[in-house]
Structure formats: structure tokens, C-alpha cells
Amino acid sequence: MSEMILTKTRLFEGVWEGVLTRREEGEFSPDIEVTHQQEPVEGVEVVEKPEEKLWVVRVPVPLEKIADGVQTFVIRDRQSGEVLESFALLAGxxxxxxxxxxxxxxxxxxxxxxxxxxxxxxxxx
Known part of the structure; x- marks a missing residue:
């Protein structure tokens, strides 16, 4: 079971947003990667909110990745390789x-x- 929990909050204006929390207290810095068809997605932001003990994750959906069919994006913990969340765009x-x-x-x-x-x-x- 992962020590991190990523919960989607919204997909708005081409940016997927979620909240990353941690089961355990202590010093921690998340290392998140997002891929589409095994290729990294650029521009991913992980912003810490220490007063709320969470991180805001923002994944911009690249325009060149929008196409007919189902386009799946996978969000992983880079250190463990564990999938934290995924989202799909359906079109066409x-x-x-x-x-x-x-x-x-x-x-x-x-x-x-x-x-x-x-x-x-x-x-x-």
C-alpha cells in the first residue's frame, strides 16, 4: 500500500489537478512523473502547502497529445514506480x-x- 494518496480535484482549462497527501508524518519531498504512452509529460507542477500538510499536483495536457480515441496519462511516484493515479481523455x-x-x-x-x-x-x- 502506498504511503502517498493522490486525489483528483478537477480537470479545468487543459490542466488536471489533484491533491497529494501522505499517510505518515515527517520530512518528505514527492518525486512525481507523468507519462503518456511511456513518454514523459513536461510542465508537471508539485506545489507544497505545508499549513495543510499536502501538495497540489498540476498536470498540463499537451495539445499534441489530444487526438481521436482514448489518451491515457499515468501519474507515478518516480522512486517506487507505483501508480498513484491516471486519467484519460476520450475524443473523436x-x-x-x-x-x-x-x-x-x-x-x-x-x-x-x-x-x-x-x-x-x-x-x-
Whole structure:
């Protein structure tokens, strides 16, 4: 079990933000790395808030990483290699197919329910 806990707070204006806390007290300096397809993401900020005993982690989403499909970003502790959190961006034509397929299934289920309900109403009259 990790001694660090990273909790997402928001994704706003192209920046993923989270709060990093530690289970144990004492001197500590987090060493965080963020990767996308095993490549490091630049511009990651880890800002300490000693009065609150936490760190604010800010991960800018590079524009060149935004593309069709699912883009996954992994946040790790560099020293242990343990994954603390991850987030994914979903976009493009790949999703529209999934949504259209789901809508078609929902329509089919609704039609089935309508037929069964009409049959039920006719049988009870």
C-alpha cells in the first residue's frame, strides 16, 4: 500500500489537478512523473502547502497529445514506480461509433418493452 494518496480535484482549462497527501508524518519531498504512452509529460507542477500538510499536483495536457480515441496519462511516484493515479481523455470518431451503437441497442430494448407492454394491455382487456 502506498504511503502517498493522490486525489483528483478537477480537470479545468487543459490542466488536471489533484491533491497529494501522505499517510505518515515527517520530512518528505514527492518525486512525481507523468507519462503518456511511456513518454514523459513536461510542465508537471508539485506545489507544497505545508499549513495543510499536502501538495497540489498540476498536470498540463499537451495539445499534441489530444487526438481521436482514448489518451491515457499515468501519474507515478518516480522512486517506487507505483501508480498513484491516471486519467484519460476520450475524443473523436471512435466515440461516436460507440455512442451510436449504444443508442441503437437502447432503441431495440425500448421497442421490445413497448411491444411487451402493448401485448400485456391487450391480454388484460
Amino acid at each position: 470518431d471512435v466515440l461516436s461509433y460507440d455512442i451510436r451503437a449504444e443508442m441503437a441497442l437502447l432503441r431495440e430494448e425500448l421497442d421490445l418493452l413497448k411491444r411487451a407492454f402493448r401485448r400485456h394491455c391487450l391480454d388484460t382487456m
